[in-house]
Amino acid sequence: MASPFRFALLQLARASELLALPQDLQQALRVPDRVIRAAIPVRMDTGSLRVFTGIRVQYSNARGPYKGGIRFHPQVTEDEVTALALLMTLKCAVVDIPFGGGKAGVIVDPKRLSKGELERLSRGFVRAFAPILGPTVDVPAPDVYTNPQIMAWMVGEYGKIVGRSSPAAFTGKPIEIGGSAAREFSTGQGGLYVIQELVRKLQLHPTRATVAVQGFGNVGYHLAELLYDAGFRIVALSDSRGGILSKNGDSMDPRNVLKTKEERGFIAGVYCVGSVCDGKNFKAITNQQLLELPVDLLIPAALEGVITGAIARRAKAKAIVEMANGPTTPEADAILFRRRIPVVPDILANAGGVTGSYFEWLQNMRRVHWSERAVLARLKPLMVRAFQSVWVAARNYRVDLRTGATVLALQRVVDAWQEHRRA
Numbered sequence: 001m002a003s004p005f006r007f008a009l010l011q012l013a014r015a016s017e018l019l020a021l022p023q024d025l026q027q028a029l030r031v032p033d034r035v036i037r038a039a040i041p042v043r044m045d046t047g048s049l050r051v052f053t054g055i056r057v058q059y060s061n062a063r064g065p066y067k068g069g070i071r072f073h074p075q076v077t078e079d080e081v082t083a084l085a086l087l088m089t090l091k092c093a094v095v096d097i098p099f100g101g102g103k104a105g106v107i108v109d110p111k112r113l114s115k116g117e118l119e120r121l122s123r124g125f126v127r128a129f130a131p132i133l134g135p136t137v138d139v140p141a142p143d144v145y146t147n148p149q150i151m152a153w154m155v156g157e158y159g160k161i162v163g164r165s166s167p168a169a170f171t172g173k174p175i176e177i178g179g180s181a182a183r184e185f186s187t188g189q190g191g192l193y194v195i196q197e198l199v200r201k202l203q204l205h206p207t208r209a210t211v212a213v214q215g216f217g218n219v220g221y222h223l224a225e226l227l228y229d230a231g232f233r234i235v236a237l238s239d240s241r242g243g244i245l246s247k248n249g250d251s252m253d254p255r256n257v258l259k260t261k262e263e264r265g266f267i268a269g270v271y272c273v274g275s276v277c278d279g280k281n282f283k284a285i286t287n288q289q290l291l292e293l294p295v296d297l298l299i300p301a302a303l304e305g306v307i308t309g310a311i312a313r314r315a316k317a318k319a320i321v322e323m324a325n326g327p328t329t330p331e332a333d334a335i336l337f338r339r340r341i342p343v344v345p346d347i348l349a350n351a352g353g354v355t356g357s358y359f360e361w362l363q364n365m366r367r368v369h370w371s372e373r374a375v376l377a378r379l380k381p382l383m384v385r386a387f388q389s390v391w392v393a394a395r396n397y398r399v400d401l402r403t404g405a406t407v408l409a410l411q412r413v414v415d416a417w418q419e420h421r422r423a
C-alpha cells in the first residue's frame with residue numbers, strides 16, 4: 001500500500017541533498033518529535049460505549065508551536081497523519097509564519113454519527129489530548145470532515161479543562177467565539193492569489209482559463225467560487241460521489257451547485273446528504289475522468305494520492321494546483337516534470353489556510369479583531385511573496401516547484417532547529 005509518509009520523506013531527502021545537509025541532521029529531520037495515540041470513549045445514542053482511536057503527531061516545533069488540522073475519516077492511519085504533520089512543518093516555513101507542524105486524525109466515519117455523538121467525540125478528543133495542547137504548545141484546526149462547529153465544541157471543552165476561556169488554543173472557530181474574518185475561505189483565497197501569480201507566469205488568460213476542481217468541501221468550494229467570481233471558467237466539479245462537467249464549456253456557478261447539493265439536507269447538522277451530482281443540466285463524469293480533462297488548471301482539493309503515475313501520463317491539464325495535501329504521488333511528480341506540466345505544491349498552494357489560522361491565533365493572543373479587509377490585506381502579500389520565492393528557488397536549483405518549495409522551507413526549519421539545539 002502507498003505510504004504518504006514515505007512519499008513525504010522522499011521529498012525531504014531530495015531537498016536535503018540539494019542543501020548538502022550532513023547525514024546525521026538529515027536523519028534527525030526524518031523523525032517526528034512525538035506521536036501520541038489515545039483512546040476516545042464515546043457514549044453512543046443507543047447507550048452503548050464505543051472507543052475510537054485518535055492520533056496526534058507533533059512533527060517539529062523548531063519554528064513555533066505545533067500547528068495542524070484534525071481529520072475525522074475512516075481511513076486515517078498513523079502513517080498518513082505523520083506525513084501530513086511533516087508537510088505542515090514545511091508549509092508554515094514556506095509562508096514564513098512562526099509555527100511548527102502537527103496533524104491529528106480520528107479513525108471514524110463521521111457521517112454515521114448523530115449530532116450528539118459527533119459532539120461527544122469532539123469533546124472526547126480534547127479530553128484525551130489536552131495535556132499536550134495549548135495556545136503556545138500545539139494549536140489544532142479543522143481538516144477533512146471537521147469544521148467550525150467542531151472547533152467550537154473543542155475549544156469549549158478545552159476551556160472547561162483549563163478553567164478559563166482559551167480561544168487561541170484552536171483555530172477555525174466560528175466568528176462569535178473568537179474566529180477570524182476570512183478564515184473559513186482563507187485556504188481558497190490563498191489559492192486564488194497563488195493561481196493569479198501562476199497564470200501570469202504561464203501567460204494564461206484569466207478570463208478564458210478553464211478549471212476542473214476535485215473535491216467540493218471547504219477548500220474546493222471556496223476556491224471554485226473565488227475563481228468563478230474572478231472570471232475563470234469552472235467546467236468540472238466533483239465530490240466523493242462523482243463529478244459533473246458543464247455541457248458547452250460554460251462556467252458553472254459553484255453557488256448554484258452548492259444550493260442543489262444542500263437541498264437534500266445534512267447528516268448530524270454538518271455533512272451534506274446531497275452531492276454535486278444531484279445537479280441537472282450537467283454531464284456526469286467520474287473522479288478519474290475529471291483528473292484527465294483537457295483544462296488549463298486541474299485542482300485536486302480532496303484527498304491524497306489521487307494523481308498516480310497512470311493519471312500523470314494521461315493528464316491533459318496545462319498546470320496542476322494542489323489544494324489538497326499530498327494529492328500527487330512521487331512517480332506522478334516525475335512524469336509531470338518530464339512532460340513540463342507544472343505542479344504548484346500543496347505546501348505553497350493551500351498555505352492560505354494555516355496563514356488564516358495564524359492571523360486568528362494572533363488576534364486571540366492580542367485580544368483584538370481585524371476586519372475581513374485587514375485580514376486579506378495581510379494574506380495577499382504573504383502568499384505572493386511565498387510564490388515568488390518558490391519560483392526563484394525552483395529556477396535556481398533547476399528543479400520542480402515542489403522541490404523548490406521544500407528547499408526554501410527546509411533551510412528555514414534547519415536554521416531554527418540548529419539555533420534550538422545550540423541553546
Ligand code: NAD
Pocket residue numbers: 142143144145146187214215216217218219220238239240241287301302303304323324325326350351353354
Ligand atoms: P472537507 O471535508 O470540507 O471536503 C472534502 C471534500 O472532498 C468533500 O467534497 C468530499 O466529498 C470530497 N471527497 C472525499 N473523498 C473523495 C474522493 N475519494 N474523491 C473525490 N472527492 C472526495 O475537507 P477540506 O477541508 O476541504 O480539505 C480538503 C483537502 O484540503 C484535504 O487534503 C485537506 O488536508 C486540505 N487542506 C484543508 C485546509 C482547510 O483549511 N480546511 C487547509 C489546507 C489544506
